[in-house]
Structures are given as structure tokens and as C-alpha cells.
Amino acid sequence: MNNIKEIKNEILNEKYYEIDHSSGLKIFVYPKENYSSCYAIFGTKYGSTDNCFKAGKNGEYITVPEGIAHFLEHKLFESEERGAFERYSETGASANAYTSFDKTCYLFSCTGNFSASLEILLDFVTSPYFTPETVSKEQGIIGQEIKMTNDEPSWASLFTLLKAMYKTHPVSIDIAGTVQSISEITADLLYECYNAFYNLNNMALAVAGNVTVEEVLAVADKILKPSEEKQIERKFENEPKEVVSRYAEKHLDVSRPLFAIGYKEDVGNTRRTLKQTLESEIMLDIIAGKTSALYEKMMESGLVNTTFYSEYFEGLGYGAHIFSGESENPEEVRRRIDEEILRLQSEGIDRREFERIKKKHYGKFIMGFDDVDAVANFLINDYFNGDASFDGLAVLESITVEDINRRLNEAIDVNNSSMSVIKAE
Amino acid sequence: MSNVKYNETADGIRLLCVNTGKFKTNFISIDLFAPIGEDLPAQYVLCSLLAHTSRDYPTFKSFNSKVEGLYGASFDSGIGSYGDNVRLSFCLELPDDRFALYKDTPSEEAVDFLINILLNPLCKNGRFDEEAAKREIRFTLEDLEAKKNDKRAYALSRLKQLMCEGEKYGVDSEWLENGVRxxxxxxxxxxxxxxxxxxxxxxxxxxxxxxxxxxxxxxxxANNIENRKPVKLTSEFVTGAGEIRYFSESMKMMNQAKLVIGFRSGMENDTDSYYAYRIMTDVFGGGPYSRLFTNVREKLSLCYYCGARLIRQKGIIFVQSGIEKKNYNKALDEILNQLAVMKNGEFTDEELESSKKALADAYCGVEDSPMGVCTYYASQCFADEIISGEEEAQAFSAVTREDVIKCAQKTAADSVYLLSGEENDE
Structure with a gap:
């Protein structure tokens, strides 16, 4: 029996359906009127940081090679007979997949043959087929993917920073692993990870666009078999509050130095709430957003250029406010950001500035609901994070300038930051 | 299909309007096109300058506050080639007025803002503000120099330059950078x-x-622009290629070599057998069903990516791949071999059908996002007839095997370019 709940939002004048499918899978269906296309995403709460885990009551913790979640994502597209891409080529759907720090998702978009494409998606993700030969073939392909990302300065900058900030947390490990670590992956290890995390109770399906609940359930009922709930325990060693080092650098052939400055937040073994995340985003705009005095001064004095930006980076067991860009003098950028944070911590935030930026985030939130791919991704991300997708609007509305002042003092310590610099030799 | 209307508001100015209430967003873009010429370096700086300040909003803070004040509007600008022409784009996306909190009309304000960026920039007495100009020259130079950070894009731009030397499309990057300075x-x-x-x-x-x-x-x-004399746009289509030209360059500290091959498709203008060429390029190196993906990547495990792209405004096909330098000959031979397969008609009916279905499916969905709608229709701004995504989908479906073979037979490799790390030299 499938349990269906309708969730509405009056401001957006939109609704979606949340379904507890009899197989154990959580399903979201977000119909969009007058749209031709559909976007479906089927994901598991399993990413690159899940390197040490225990599945089932009596199991023992196992440690697996770095990059295995991403490797598994590549391999699921193959099967004993016809691979997923070959099957999709008959429906015309455009398919893809991605692995992040905490999830692996398989997706497609289409305008026709939706049910046939959804059947392929649900079927191939629930039908693993790994052999030593196919594993070996993939090592060559992923080896090239790793080498490609190793040449990307912004990627190198982020991971150099994460290694400088995190001592034990696996967020500092490259999502695809290394050429060495993926050489240790075997078909048996892939099955072990698959059986632990690709349990329908640990997964979700989100579909948005020209679609009905009935169409989705007809396929889900046909393909999905009930899955026994499995307890998954992830093990992370205790991460120290302090950063590993204040500075780290790496050499690549770049035109000018790239920097990333991260202020490490002590989050213990939890993840931040939706409210804290939104507060951080508003706070970053106030510190160094495009309308801030700091941004203007740094741009005008030639210290940074148009590549400068900030982001709040967070997940289970990690959180950091990060400022990145290009500069001939990254140390000076760091000094100015520190100075501005200290000033705001002591003087407090301007209320009018806060109201303007809050209004901006209100608009950005509204605009996020036009694209079917953005909507389906929100649904699955928010579910895995323990949030509901329309909640952001009410949470944003509830945030006050006092909340931002409090968060600024609690979440950022200028003495606990790292900086990575990527520069030519 | 949406309600698409267009009209020539003045000579050389076309307004294309897609009225729909299905989105929560309004999107508006202004694109300016001109033949590539001596003004190009200044146009790069101009694009940056117009996107950062204006007469009414002379500082970063005031300019960006205005944009953000339009309920978090996203403002974007860019410059790039459109065949032998340059294209400067300025666009704004913002929530529809029905979401305005204070009974204001941000969308009309957005239109005025965008027009004013172009009409009333930060200048007086026949020159731009000196300081602003210097700053934007720096941004533009840093942006141009940073292109070599992205090795994949850099390799492609080097091939374009080498292959199309003498054509406006093959802009010399050194000339451009010096010009900006x-x-x-x-x-x-x-x-x-x-x-x-x-x-x-x-x-x-x-x-x-x-x-x-x-x-x-x-x-x-339009009435506010002095001395308006729009220039007709043209692009040179080079058909046929002589002996293949080979180029090789190196960079320090590079893990993966980049291989780029440029082909002359034989198209004589941008409508010449376009749908057949597009399908041919797709069967050759489009989606995961393509010859390049299934052979160069899946069968030979030589790369993570290997794909082909048709540049409609020039009739050029680019193939790009990231490989081990030692596999250069193997990868190149296999890519050329797959083009030979296309010429000989040795691809399957299933491959052809996959390609037609994928392209038809994608084009049926172009009207499902505001930016998608504007990007799609802006690409037709000079067409005699505006056609919908669904109509394009039908045109793709009508392409035959013979059409595809004919296109492949006219296609010839012109130039091969390899960018690799100095440390990987053998």
C-alpha cells in the first residue's frame, strides 16, 4: 500500500506529492502544468565520505578504497546484457549521473516516452552487475577523469584547502579517489558497498515536470521489490576543532594565483539546519557579497577580480565559510576579510543591508522553482538533509538581523582558518 | 508551443517576445552582433565595463545594489564569437511581478535598467571614466590570461586560431591581449x-x-542611438581541406594531454543541410550512443570524454578528447577511423534512430525554462522564419541515412592539435 501526501505552498501556488512506496522507497512527484519535459532523479544517501561503515545488525566496520562510490556510479550503467545508455537510446531520454560527498544520483530528462525511461532508471539502478573484466576497463576511463580534474585549478584549490582544514574527516578526499586507490577496487568490494547503501530505504526518487503520480507509481509498482530496512552506521574519527594548517599551496600552470580561504566551523558530528545554512548565506553576502563595501574596495584596488565569490560549504561533520578567487596577493585578501569579519562581529550588521539581502534571497528562492531539473534536485537534496522543499520560504522569513549577528559570532573564528594557494612554480 | 511574436522595431533591431504565464520568472536579453574587426579588443573591455557600472549607478556597490534590489535578479553578460562576428550579450532574470512584496513592478524597471546600461554608460565629454576604464582593462586581461587555466577550453581555442588563421573567426589571442592593453x-x-x-x-x-x-x-x-547604420552579418564558409596540418604544444605541469581535431564539414552556409549535418555530428560524437563514445571511450578505454560538436555559423566540426600522451596515435587513428565508418555508411540504423530520437526529444523541451526559451529564440534572431522546438524536432526526424552519409563524405579533417605536459614528453 502506498501512502500519498499532498504538500502545497500558497505563495508559490504549487504543490507536490510525497509518497511512501510499499517497497520502502520515498518518492516525490512534482507535476508542472504546461511543461513538455520531465526530469527524474533516483539517488542513494551514499557518497565519497562513506568510506568506513557497518551495514546490518551483526556486521563489522569495513574500510573501502577512496573513490569507490563514484566508481560504483560508473559501473551501474553496465549490465550482463544491454547497458543503460543503450536502453535509453531507444527512448530518446538524456541520461547522466553524479556522485557528491554524501550522495550518488542517477537521472534522466525527456519529453516523450517517460514511463519507458523511468522503467530503465529504476531497473538498472536496482540490478548491479560487476565482473573483474568490466572493473578493469573502467579503471582506465576513471583514471583519465581523475587526471582531468587534477588539471583543474579551482578543483585543486578546493581540495588543497579541505586538506589544510580537515585532519580526519573524509571530505578532504577527492570524490573520484586517486589512480592508486581505484586500482584496489574489485567486483566483490563493489557488491559489498552496493548491498549496504543501495537499499530502497536509504534511497529516494524525485520526478518533476509533465508527469502524474499515477504514471510514476505504475512503473514503481512494476519494477521495485520490497526492500528490507538495513541499519547503516557510518564511522568518522573525531575531527579536531582546529584546522590542520593555516596555509597550503600547490603548483599548477596558472596565469595568476588562485586562493581559497576557509573558516572552519566546529559542527561536531552533526550537520547544520536549514535555518543555519540560510543565515550563513545571508551573512556571506553581508561580509563580502557584490554589494558589500569590502568587495568594492578589493575590486577597485585591484586585489581581486570578477572571479571572487563566497560559499557556505557544509555536510555531516563539516562546515566552513569559504572565500575564493584569483589574486596576486592572497595574504592581503585574507587580512582584509579577517578585518571585516572582526569589525562586523564587534559593530553588528546594518539592519537595512540585512533587509535588502533577505529580499534578494526571497527572489532567488522563488526563481528556483522554474526548472524541472532544479526542482527535482531540491526535492532529493532536501529529503536527504531532513528538510521539506517548501520550508525554505518560511524559514527565510523567520530570520532576523539578531540571528545573523549571533551566527556571525558563533560560526566564524578568524583564528581558525586555512588558506590554499594554487600558483605557477 | 508558446505565443511567440516578433517584430522589427527599427532597422536591424528585432524584438522577440514569448508570452507565457507558466514561469515564476521573467527573462530579458539584449544581444549585439557586429563583424569581428579592429574594435574587438575594445569591445571585450566594453562588455566588462557596461556590466559593472553606468551613469546612474557609477560604482560596483550602487550597480549591484540596483540589480539585487530587483528581488535578487540575476544579471549576466558575455562576449564571444558568432561565426565571423562578435556577440555581446546582456541579460536579466528576475521573479515575475506577481511575487513582488511591495506592489512594485520590478520587471519594467529591469527593462529600463538593461536599456540604460547600453544607452547611458559611465562616460562624459567623449570618453569613459578614466579609472573605470583602467580597472576594466585589468579585469579583461586577467580574464583572457586565465583562459589557459582551463586546459580543455584553451586547447580548443588554440586549434581554432591555428586552423582558421586568416579568417575572422580565428582571432589571434596575443593580438587580442595586446589590443586590450x-x-x-x-x-x-x-x-x-x-x-x-x-x-x-x-x-x-x-x-x-x-x-x-x-x-x-x-x-x-533605437531612436536614441545616433547615426544608426546596422551592418549586415556574414561568415566565411571554407569547404574542403587540403593535407591535414598537425600542431603540438606543451605546458608545464599538466597531467592529461588534450587532443582537438578540426574538420571542415562542407556546409556552404548556415542552413545548408543543417539538420543532416547536426545528426551526422551526433551519430559520430554526440551522446553515449555515438561512435566516439562507444569506441574511443568504452571499447578502448582511452579517455573519459570524446565528443564532436558542429559550429553551425562556420560549418566546422570540432572533436575534443582528454588522453594519455602515449595514446595520441591510437586515439587519433580511432577518431579518424570512426569518421570513415560514417562516410562508408557502416553505422547501424539503431545508432541513427538513437540520435534522431535524442535530438528530437531535447528540442521538444527547449521551452521549459525562461533562459532556455530566450537562448533558443535568440539563436534565430536573423532567421527569415522563426521555428519552434517542436518544428525542429520534426526536421531532425526527417533526416535519412543517405543524407547523413552524404554529409560525412563531404567532411574532411583540416587540423590536429595536441596540448600536453612537458613532464610527459617521451
Missing amino acids: DVTSERLFEAYKNLLSTAQIAVTACGTLSQDMLCEKITAF
């Missing part, structure tokens, strides 16, 4: 005046913006 505030103003006077201009809007309002504002915009 030499730009003065007077020269910038001259280039600005030239651009407004000679450019073909496309205004594209999607959402609930009234066409009458837009038409009125764009007509007034």
Missing part, C-alpha cells in the same frame, strides 16, 4: 559609438512582460 578611454568610447551604430540587435523576452511595453521601450532605445 592598448585600449584608452577615448578608444573605448569610439568603439562604443561604433557598436551601437552598426550592430544588429536582438532583444528577447520571456514571461509576462507586455509586448507593447517592450516594443515602445525598444523603439525609444
Whole structure:
């Protein structure tokens, strides 16, 4: 029996359906009127940081090679007979997949043959087929993917920073692993990870666009078999509050130095709430957003250029406010950001500035609901994070300038930051 | 299909309006097109300058506050080639007025803002603000120099330059960078005046913006431009290639080599057998069903990516791949071998059908996002007839095996370019 709940939002004048499918899978269906296309995403709460885990009551913790979640994502597209891409080529759907720090998702978009494409998606993700030969073939392909990302300065900058900030947390490990670590992956290890995390109770399906609940359930009922709930325990060693080092650098052939400055937040073994995340985003705009005095001064004095930006980076067991860009003098950028944070911590935030930026985030939130791919991704991300997708609007509305002042003092310590610099030799 | 209307508001200015209430967003873009010429370095600086300040909003803070004040509007600008022409784009996306909190009309304000960026920049007495010009020259130079950070894009731009030397499309990057360095505030103003006077201009809007309002504002915009003499756009199509030319360059500290191959497709203009060429390119190196993906990547495990792309405005096909340097000959041979397979018609009916289905499916969905709508229709701004995504889908479906073989047979490799790390030299 499938349990269906309708969730509405009056401001957006939109609704979606949340379904507890009899197989154990959580399903979201977000119909969009007058749209031709559909976007479906089927994901598991399993990413690159899940390197040490225990599945089932009596199991023992196992440690697996770095990059295995991403490797598994590549391999699921193959099967004993016809691979997923070959099957999709008959429906015309455009398919893809991605692995992040905490999830692996398989997706497609289409305008026709939706049910046939959804059947392929649900079927191939629930039908693993790994052999030593196919594993070996993939090592060559992923080896090239790793080498490609190793040449990307912004990627190198982020991971150099994460290694400088995190001592034990696996967020500092490259999502695809290394050429060495993926050489240790075997078909048996892939099955072990698959059986632990690709349990329908640990997964979700989100579909948005020209679609009905009935169409989705007809396929889900046909393909999905009930899955026994499995307890998954992830093990992370205790991460120290302090950063590993204040500075780290790496050499690549770049035109000018790239920097990333991260202020490490002590989050213990939890993840931040939706409210804290939104507060951080508003706070970053106030510190160094495009309308801030700091941004203007740094741009005008030639210290940074148009590549400068900030982001709040967070997940289970990690959180950091990060400022990145290009500069001939990254140390000076760091000094100015520190100075501005200290000033705001002591003087407090301007209320009018806060109201303007809050209004901006209100608009950005509204605009996020036009694209079917953005909507389906929100649904699955928010579910895995323990949030509901329309909640952001009410949470944003509830945030006050006092909340931002409090968060600024609690979440950022200028003495606990790292900086990575990527520069030519 | 949406309600698509277009009209020539003035000579060389086309307004294309897609009225629909299905989105929560309004999107408006203004694209200016002009032949690539001596003004190009100044146009690069201009694009950056116009996107950061204006007469009414002379500082970063005031300019960006205005944009953000439009309920978090996203403002974007860019410059790039469109065949042998340059294209400068300025666009704004913001929530529809029905979401405004204070009974304001941000969308109309957005249109005025965008027009004013072009009409009233930060200049007086025949020159741009000196300080602003210097700063934008720096941003532009840093942006151009940073292109080598992205090795994949850099390799492609080097091949374009080497292969298309002598054509406007093959812009010399050194010439461009030096030109940017030499730009003065007077020269910038001259280039600005030239651009407004000679450019073909496309205004594209999607959402609930009234066409009458837009038409009125764009007509007034046109009337405010002095000495308007729009120049017709053309692009040179080189058909056929001689002996393949080989180029090889190296960079320090590079893990993966980049292979780029440029082909002359044989297209004589941008409508010449376009649908058949597009399908041929897709069967050759489009999606995961393509010859390049299934052979170079899946069968031979030589790379993570290997794909082909047709540049419609030049009739050129580019193939790009990231490989181990030691596999250069193997990868090149296999890519050329797959083109031979296409020429000999040795691809399967299933491969052809996969490609037709994938392209038809994708084109049926172009009207499902405001930006998608504007990007799609702006690409047709100079077409005699505007056609919908669904109509294009039908045109793809009508392509036959014989059409594809004919296109492949006309396609010839022109230049091969390899960029690799110095440390990987054997």
C-alpha cells in the first residue's frame, strides 16, 4: 500500500506529492502544468565520505578504497546484457549521473516516452552487475577523469584547502579517489558497498515536470521489490576543532594565483539546519557579497577580480565559510576579510543591508522553482538533509538581523582558518 | 508551443517576445552582433565595463545594489564569437511581478535598467571614466590570461586560431591581449559609438512582460542611438581541406594531454543541410550512443570524454578528447577511423534512430525554462522564419541515412592539435 501526501505552498501556488512506496522507497512527484519535459532523479544517501561503515545488525566496520562510490556510479550503467545508455537510446531520454560527498544520483530528462525511461532508471539502478573484466576497463576511463580534474585549478584549490582544514574527516578526499586507490577496487568490494547503501530505504526518487503520480507509481509498482530496512552506521574519527594548517599551496600552470580561504566551523558530528545554512548565506553576502563595501574596495584596488565569490560549504561533520578567487596577493585578501569579519562581529550588521539581502534571497528562492531539473534536485537534496522543499520560504522569513549577528559570532573564528594557494612554480 | 511574436522595431533591431504565464520568472536579453574587426579588443573591455557600472549607478556597490534590489535578479553578460562576428550579450532574470512584496513592478524597471546600461554608460565629454576604464582593462586581461587555466577550453581555442588563421573567426589571442592593453578611454568610447551604430540587435523576452511595453521601450532605445547604420552579418564558409596540418604544444605541469581535431564539414552556409549535418555530428560524437563514445571511450578505454560538436555559423566540426600522451596515435587513428565508418555508411540504423530520437526529444523541451526559451529564440534572431522546438524536432526526424552519409563524405579533417605536459614528453 502506498501512502500519498499532498504538500502545497500558497505563495508559490504549487504543490507536490510525497509518497511512501510499499517497497520502502520515498518518492516525490512534482507535476508542472504546461511543461513538455520531465526530469527524474533516483539517488542513494551514499557518497565519497562513506568510506568506513557497518551495514546490518551483526556486521563489522569495513574500510573501502577512496573513490569507490563514484566508481560504483560508473559501473551501474553496465549490465550482463544491454547497458543503460543503450536502453535509453531507444527512448530518446538524456541520461547522466553524479556522485557528491554524501550522495550518488542517477537521472534522466525527456519529453516523450517517460514511463519507458523511468522503467530503465529504476531497473538498472536496482540490478548491479560487476565482473573483474568490466572493473578493469573502467579503471582506465576513471583514471583519465581523475587526471582531468587534477588539471583543474579551482578543483585543486578546493581540495588543497579541505586538506589544510580537515585532519580526519573524509571530505578532504577527492570524490573520484586517486589512480592508486581505484586500482584496489574489485567486483566483490563493489557488491559489498552496493548491498549496504543501495537499499530502497536509504534511497529516494524525485520526478518533476509533465508527469502524474499515477504514471510514476505504475512503473514503481512494476519494477521495485520490497526492500528490507538495513541499519547503516557510518564511522568518522573525531575531527579536531582546529584546522590542520593555516596555509597550503600547490603548483599548477596558472596565469595568476588562485586562493581559497576557509573558516572552519566546529559542527561536531552533526550537520547544520536549514535555518543555519540560510543565515550563513545571508551573512556571506553581508561580509563580502557584490554589494558589500569590502568587495568594492578589493575590486577597485585591484586585489581581486570578477572571479571572487563566497560559499557556505557544509555536510555531516563539516562546515566552513569559504572565500575564493584569483589574486596576486592572497595574504592581503585574507587580512582584509579577517578585518571585516572582526569589525562586523564587534559593530553588528546594518539592519537595512540585512533587509535588502533577505529580499534578494526571497527572489532567488522563488526563481528556483522554474526548472524541472532544479526542482527535482531540491526535492532529493532536501529529503536527504531532513528538510521539506517548501520550508525554505518560511524559514527565510523567520530570520532576523539578531540571528545573523549571533551566527556571525558563533560560526566564524578568524583564528581558525586555512588558506590554499594554487600558483605557477 | 508558446505565443511567440516578433517584430522589427527599427532597422536591424528585432524584438522577440514569448508570452507565457507558466514561469515564476521573467527573462530579458539584449544581444549585439557586429563583424569581428579592429574594435574587438575594445569591445571585450566594453562588455566588462557596461556590466559593472553606468551613469546612474557609477560604482560596483550602487550597480549591484540596483540589480539585487530587483528581488535578487540575476544579471549576466558575455562576449564571444558568432561565426565571423562578435556577440555581446546582456541579460536579466528576475521573479515575475506577481511575487513582488511591495506592489512594485520590478520587471519594467529591469527593462529600463538593461536599456540604460547600453544607452547611458559611465562616460562624459567623449570618453569613459578614466579609472573605470583602467580597472576594466585589468579585469579583461586577467580574464583572457586565465583562459589557459582551463586546459580543455584553451586547447580548443588554440586549434581554432591555428586552423582558421586568416579568417575572422580565428582571432589571434596575443593580438587580442595586446589590443586590450592598448585600449584608452577615448578608444573605448569610439568603439562604443561604433557598436551601437552598426550592430544588429536582438532583444528577447520571456514571461509576462507586455509586448507593447517592450516594443515602445525598444523603439525609444533605437531612436536614441545616433547615426544608426546596422551592418549586415556574414561568415566565411571554407569547404574542403587540403593535407591535414598537425600542431603540438606543451605546458608545464599538466597531467592529461588534450587532443582537438578540426574538420571542415562542407556546409556552404548556415542552413545548408543543417539538420543532416547536426545528426551526422551526433551519430559520430554526440551522446553515449555515438561512435566516439562507444569506441574511443568504452571499447578502448582511452579517455573519459570524446565528443564532436558542429559550429553551425562556420560549418566546422570540432572533436575534443582528454588522453594519455602515449595514446595520441591510437586515439587519433580511432577518431579518424570512426569518421570513415560514417562516410562508408557502416553505422547501424539503431545508432541513427538513437540520435534522431535524442535530438528530437531535447528540442521538444527547449521551452521549459525562461533562459532556455530566450537562448533558443535568440539563436534565430536573423532567421527569415522563426521555428519552434517542436518544428525542429520534426526536421531532425526527417533526416535519412543517405543524407547523413552524404554529409560525412563531404567532411574532411583540416587540423590536429595536441596540448600536453612537458613532464610527459617521451
